[in-house]
Amino acid sequence: MKNNNGKDTFIYWVMRIITYSIVIIIAYILIDIIIKGLPAINIEFLTESPRKSGAEGGIFPVILGTLYLVTLTILIALPLGMFSAIYLTEYAKQNKITKILRLAIVTLAGVPSIVFGLFGLGLFVIFLGFGASILSGSITLALMILPTIIVSSEEALKAVPQYMREGSLALGATKWQTIQKNVLPSAMPGMLTGAILGVGRAAGETAPILLTAAAFFLPSLPSSVFDQVMALPYHLFILSTQVPEPQKIMHMQYGTALVLITLVLGLNLIAIIIRIRIRKKYNW
């Protein structure tokens, strides 16, 4: 017995240390970026254009570019993801074909992002002639995060109890009325959370936009969805590798990283707040 207890305690501590280590690593990365990046953050950095390949000046068009990409991405991905999820959970017969569809969606989630980039380059940039642009980049990013949105939307729809649907149908509502007025409002917090988490990921991705949207440097701000943009992750890549003596502009790199991380964490925070607020309202 004593021996067994010792084993138990040992495993408990191993698991505990592993779990805490993960937190320590994340905390280290965050603190490192904050300490080294914070000195670079000032009005000039946030409101001016980069000069000398980003070695001087600010990152305003870069931030704006990422916001454009993220906004258009969610506008494309959210409706597509929601309707796919509604189809899969509410309408599709649970048979082999639906299983294959689900498998395809999960597989899509595992495709490396550079492959999405190449696909976007081939289809949107070249074949459809959108060029390297906000539009091409956003559609590519939307496709990349679609599985995340579909899966989380499906979970949210499945969490709406069946008796809610029956209550509505029994009053003579059609299936679509039931979904629209009853199921969707209840599932909305979960769906939005998934979408925002997906978009947080899209904001940080470099590979897909590298081939479809991002520019090394642009003298002016984009004026339509067919323009190229600068974007935070790609800019960070440039600052770290494509300028002469990158070690001399460490503060610019860390400043950019800090802005990017703030943006992504900010999006996640918004997702959490929305979830809490709507969940309070639609509590069953």
Added chain:
Amino acid sequence: MENERLKIKIDNLNFYYGDTQALFNIKLEIPEKKVTAFIGPSGCGKSTFIRTFNRMNDIIPGTRIEGIITIDGEDIYHNSLDVVNLRKKVGMIFQKSNPFPKSIFENIAYGPKIHGLKDKNKLTTIVEDCLRKAALWDEVKDRLEQNALGLSGGQQQRLCIARALAIEPEIILMDEPASALDPKSTSKIEDLISELRENYTIVIVTHNMQQAARVSDYTAFFYEGVLIETDETSQIFTKPKLKQTEDYITGKFG
């Protein structure tokens, strides 16, 4: 059944969940503006049976039905029948009260709204009227805008009854409406049933034999998917024809 108009007629009904047969060759006539109770042990098919009257089983994949059910002489499983219209005519109260996560007002207005009523004054009238009929008005009149999920279990169930009344049904199906409620709330629901019988045809599934005896005019006893015996409630509970029925109502099994 003299002086009574036939409302629902069930003829040779068989029902299947996939390969499993749940109802066997059921024949039954349900009179208008009376309360008919279905009793029987768990799993005897009484809930499945009541759900065939508003085609609620349609939404369960893999189910199949044979036989004929007519309401006012109309075959409700005929191809040309609109399920939406059927469900407007046949309201349903479920075992677990299922108010929508909306305000009390919106819960009642839900049915009329989806059927196209937009006039705010008319909706307000309907909401008050239905809440009064469901004996809930006095308890909630000051908080119609509050979320219905804040109501107690018994109030929620009466809200569901009010919600069903709002679509002006002719038949009300109740699938164990009081099984999750305390005795006081249960007696309120039973009082309500006694009042509603004046204007509606009511079919109620219940586990509780005293309840069937108290509220119903007719009782049908089911066992393992078969309709064993049906008669006036007073007959069933005093002089059942079959030994099996007697054993069940006297508590020898079930």
